Amino acid sequence: MTTTTTIPSTDVRETPEVHADERATYAAARERSAVLDQLIDEQAARDPARFRVLSGDRPTGPLHVGHYVASLRNRVRLQDKGVDTFVLIADYQVITDRDVVGEIGDHVRELVIDYLAAGLDPERSTIFAHSAVPALNQLMLPFLSLTTEAELRRNPTVKEELALSDGRPLSGLLLTYPVHQAADILFCHARVVPVGRDQLPHLEQTRAIARRFNQRYAAGHSVFAEPEALLSDVPLLLGTDGAKMSKSRGNVINLRDSADETAARVRGARTDSHRRITFDPATRPEVANLLILAGLFLGEAPECIAERIGDGGARALKAVVTEAVNEGLREHRARRAELERDPGHVDQVLRQGNARANEMAERTLATVRAVMGMAY
Structure with missing residues (x-):
């Protein structure tokens, strides 16, 4: 650096x-x-x-x-x-x-x-x-x-x-x-x-x-x-309430949420009273936030999504966001459901990672002690 x-x-x-x-x-x-x-x-x-x-x-x-x-x-x-x-x-x-x-x-x-x-x-x-x-x-x-x-x-x-x-x-x-x-x-x-x-x-x-x-x-x-x-x-x-996205505020779409729960959270997201959808982060942060979220899942620029929605208003915007998120997370949620049915595998992954990390940490600590003259 x-x-x-x-x-x-x-x-x-x-x-x-x-x-x-x-x-x-x-x-x-x-x-x-x-x-x-x-x-x-x-x-x-x-x-x-x-x-x-x-x-x-x-x-x-x-x-x-x-x-x-x-x-x-x-x-x-x-x-x-x-x-x-x-x-x-x-x-x-x-x-x-x-x-x-x-x-x-x-x-x-x-x-x-x-x-x-x-x-x-x-x-x-x-x-x-x-x-x-x-x-x-x-x-x-x-x-x-x-x-x-x-x-x-x-x-x-x-x-x-x-x-x-x-x-x-x-x-x-x-x-x-x-x-x-x-x-x-x-x-x-x-x-x-x-x-x-x-x-x-x-x-x-x-x-x-x-x-x-x-x-x-x-x-x-x-x-x-x-x-x-x-x-x-x-x-x-931003979170669905327009404030900083935070687990403690409950303004997030969780990865474990179902498609219906995701739709409900997006429906409740804050927007504004203007019918035409435009990408303007400075004056329309909540609308811009939803456009960015959809764009991240669709691989599109938020400006393009806004142009496509046009005069469809908040309802159309939220429909686009809901579909984008649910489709983007569809495979993740399917794999998640499989893993939830196999807790033994999840625990084994963590034990395996802990063992690797311990081996690395012990080597590093041994080096530090030797360099500091504390290898007794």
């Missing part, structure tokens, strides 16, 4: 200069991401480890269409190009911002089912859970020694949670969340991390930790390579 992301401190005002710097940084990151994607196309099949990918999800509930179009399809794409793919089920991260874990075991298995239904192959992709890989989590201690409290508090996710906390103290796990993410990425020596724009600061923290470990403990030798961002081209989708 040829650029760094500047994370403003908490007392930096949002000035035009700051926005200009962020735009320039993001533009450079996109340019590098495009080059990286091309290299993957050309070379991944010959050298899978060079482009090893780490991505994952928190098991806080069912996955939805936003996950499907933004991450699941991309993971399968990278796997099918020959990339060595690691997919993390971040169960420990569930307790960063909540007091109870809920039905976490069921949520973990639901994630595995959706991964397999989407096309992830457990023989080519390693699917594993945080809590099942002790050596991964032991890397947190040396990595924390390379990170300051001020850096952690400047992290956008931590800052956002602090702003929403209403005076409630942050848990230590939430404050150190960026370091936990670094351990997730570095334990398997991931070289590529698919991220959205808002996650670039997280990845830059990981890069800083890798760089500092090499400098402080390895005399400048490269124990950890600095991972690079593979930016998503999928725009941020």
